[in-house]
Amino acid sequence: MLYKRAIPLIIVFVMGLLAFVHEFVPHPLSAAFREEMTTWFRIIGGFGMFIGLYSLLHMHATRIRRKQLGWGYSLFVFLGALGMIVLGLVNEPHGPLGSAPEDGTVFDWFYMNVQVPCGATIFSLLAFFMASAAFRTFRARNLDAALLLGAAVIVMFGRIPLSAMISDVFPQAADVLLEYPNLAAKRGILLGISLGAISQSLRILFGIERSYLGGGSE
Amino acid sequence: MRPQAARRKTQAVSGKPQASSRCYLLASGLQLAACSLRPGALLAATLVLACTPLIAAELVAPEAASFRAYDRPSDDGNAIGVEWGLAPTEGEGVAYVLEVASEEDYRAGKFHTRRVPSVAAFKADHPEYYGFSPALKRLHYVHVEPAKFYRPQPRRIAEPSKEEQQKMSPTARARVLAGVAYEQRKERDRLAAERRRINGQTYYFRLAITDGRQTLYVSEGGQPKVVTAAGRPNLFKWGKANNLVFSVLFCAVIAGFIRAARRNPNLFIRKIAGLEAVDEAIGRATEMGRPIYFVHGLGGMGDLSTIAAVNILARVARRACEYDTRVRVMNNDPIVMAVSQEVVKQAYTEAGRPDAYNPDDVPLVAPDQFSYAAAVNGRMVRERPATILMMGTFAAESLLLAETGASTGAIQIAGTDSYTQLPFFIPTCDYTLMGEELYAASAYLSREPKLLGSLRGQDVGKAFLMIAAVLGTLLATLGLHWISDLLRAF
């Protein structure tokens, strides 16, 4: 158990303490320590990316192997991913060990004409869902919801150029709403979240919070 | 440490480098607390400044004793601080010329010069190093980085010309360019080390006051006064002292409350309005004899919001089982599903009805975001539950869920820490647990020391922030910048 649980927790505490203390020390050694550590994390980050990508592909692979619901579509995920990886590594002028694929390669063509339009369009669907929800379910059921919808209308009308043509009062109303009540409430929320973040960091340092460890058996 | 003595110690010509710089700083730090509390001292200082008459033409040098040089505190040792008192004859045309020389140049009598206008460069301009005491307004101050006067010589790195590069094959060219880049990086590191070495040496300073026509040296015993200093790396940034104190105190408060919560689980937490709304909604579902839907968010078991959702689920399941109403729990994460099944089974056994538990009531509906929302919507429309509870972390799909839920006429209660989705839950749901309310509900129900302690500890932090804001504004409006200076972040 020692090397599976105790030592990692000690590493977290020591590393956290060093990171905390070095923030207050102006000595060149502390700047060198920070540069070395951040260089490490920059390199480890690349491996971290692969874990994310691998686990996603693994999920789709098991879905295909077990013929679970919608496995046919997972096949397309696989085809899309493997196709892009092969095209990316072919990268004819430079080859896999040259610089990244540039304009005019088939890899770039697929990015510009498949990934970009799909990504942009899927997110634009939300405009339709919002319009229908606005009509069917956004009700000023109590004072709070009424205030919310009122402020929303002021901002929505104030931020379009059309309203400025009618009179300056609308953009100014939107600005006042954003620069006073919105600013005050968002600052209150930000302070609350920050205190929460500090207490979570503290719990991690002292090993009270261990959920991030994960990684197989206890 | 005798702060008063440190200030009056006159600096001998070849005195050892300014050893008392640390205690000087300490002195000004202590003075900050002492004199700014006494408004009287503030008034006295402004009076003295106001009534210094501007003597025409005749140039007078500042007082020799006030001309001093020392290592700048709270820095990496690359700068020397030089300060001197205000001269009676200061004004637009009048400027100071600071002369800097290294060991060899000083013996050869060669000095680098730096012009400082007499209306600028006050010591009070650098609170992160020297604090806020009003005395600093009556001292001129300049940072000097010797490496800017004595630049290290960069070495030329041979680079292949454009034509040579054309002739090489791509891989050869890449290798050569990488070699050149490596050499250049080594040269850059060498120069940086060289600059640190240069900054670390001892330097000699002389000061003169001039108005274009006359130049007058600050002299002591007929000779222009020479002071020496050397930059040294320091171990603590005094400007960040408030950050350190706040961090350590706040962490101590949190740790303290967590330990207290371990000993006494029913630490006080106020009633959470949202939980009453949940109980009423369960009552309504019982009257109408229709099921309750509990919809998990997208978070995994590690997220605070999912832990909160599971704690609330435990209470809902027990209460519903007592009123003999079915609870269906919608999941999108296998681990969260397993935990939820365990929680519901345990709640049913506690309520004395272990047989009522059916694993199909806690299904894994769909893995990813939009298909999860669509699948849950399909079930909601077909089964028309009386009450829908949505707890956890939500993203864009919150709109799809809330819209369909509302259109089936069910009572909806949402609880999420995703602040971007709250604007959509509030107008569609009957009650919404906002941000930290969700964590508070979870701590209120589970009485878990980690959650309870953090919540109460954070409350102490919030209390401090509230008081600091109100008191700070009040004092600042009255002209006392004590709190504003204390909270300054450098």
Place this chain on the structure above:
Amino acid sequence: MSTPEADLRRAAIARRVVYLLLAVAIVATTLVPTEMKVVPSPLSRKVYDRLEAMPAGSPILFSFDYDPSSKEELYPMSLALLRHAFRRGLRPIVMTHWLNGVGLCKELVERTAKEAGKESGQDFVFLAYKPGGSNLLLNMGESLKGAFDKDFYGKPTEGMPALKGVGSLRDIPVVVGIAAGGTTEMLIAYGRDRFGFDLGAGCTAVIAPDLYPFLQSDQLFGLLGGLRGAADYETLIGRPDTGVKGMPAQSVAHILIIALVAGANVYVFLIRRPRRKEA
């Protein structure tokens, strides 16, 4: 109580009518060539003024942290900012913290550089992407050429004319972060507050209200909010493009949605509810 199937069908029809209404509103306004005068908001003007005040040849770091999902909202303002930087003769250093945004960033830089006749490595440098997020910023704060030893095209950054005099983030006077997520807060805490550069922000309209506390505390010197921010900036640099062209449709869509929300609420509270009380 009507049968679930009837409710179902009525809801489905109502939903699709609203979808159609929105689609028609936007398509019609896009087809009809209407000009709409855009009065730039004070916050957009502050970003413009800051770039105008920079001397020619000074380096400026652009961090385009978005991916295809927010391209329609953030690409127009990024285009206007880069055009302005090249016109001012600044030395843009372009990077992104979002892996899937590298292609968009590359196309944007190459397009504006070709438009302004600028050469990579000489007048600007495209560093593209490195993982690490806040750690990458801390690394760049100590040594920019250490963090990115090569640019996107594989050329070493050491000795590159575009990076002359730029050892680390401390040597860059102005940074502009275009964010679709939380990168603005990261640029403030791990960048601006430590290395002292002036930070301007552009972001999707979803995040804009959350950044106002940082504007008042001068941690941000200006903000471009959503497509309206892009329209403001295009008007300021006098090159109307997608941002300004989108404003008529934006106005019509907003009015439609306001009508939907207000109309539905008025119908429910003033018309239907009193009748239920009488029955």
Place this chain on the structure above:
Amino acid sequence: MAPPSQPVRNTRQRVVESAVLVGCALAFLAACLLVRWPEAGPKKLSAEGLGIFVAAGLTLIIYSFLYRDNPLFKLAENLYVGVSLGYGAVMTWYLSLKPEVVDPLVFAPSRAALLDALAHRTVPILMGILLLTRLSRQHGWLSRYAYTIMVGWGAGIGIPIVVHSYILKQLGPSVRPLGGGFWDVAGGLAILVGTVTVLFYFFFSVEHKGPGRAVSRVGIWFLMLAFGASFGYTVMARVSLLIGRVHFLIGDWLGLRP
């Protein structure tokens, strides 16, 4: 990804729908040819032109979801997920793993450069490999050593940075003197009252009764106005995305825009 409610489909409806689908496909092809045809006969289809057709086709397929979730939509969505995955993997290789691991070690320009790279990079590369063990069931715990260092550093450096940038710097403007004209004082007071009441709303150690209840009510009003502003801006954001896609379809694909 079915839309909110899934109407039950009988055979008659299935026939109508497939007819509509074929009709739409033909209309799409006709539009593509029409757009390219009039320019002095069938011009050779450039890669860029083909790209616009594919992009327009995918955009319309995804919008078909608004009518009903259909296999074409699921196909396009999963193809998108796959292509993004592939793009992410390739770019991670070219922009991170190759320049940080392969180039300095395998293609080191000189012995000194190689030794320098080994000195600075061996430990992080080993830790990166340790990180990969997380994928295996029984060796997963080895990955903890890489995680703990990163999580420890993040938590440790996070505390002073959050205190500095999100607490002290944000408190700065809250402790400024209330000065200037009436509106400046009123504005400053409004922000102070707003911040304090919102903080009090999220305060759980005191019962919200009597004065506490009034303060938290005011806090809720400020929160509602703030969420209203976010609501309005989010509508603006989503509408802009739709406008962008419509500009693409009408402008770049059909070339109708003036």
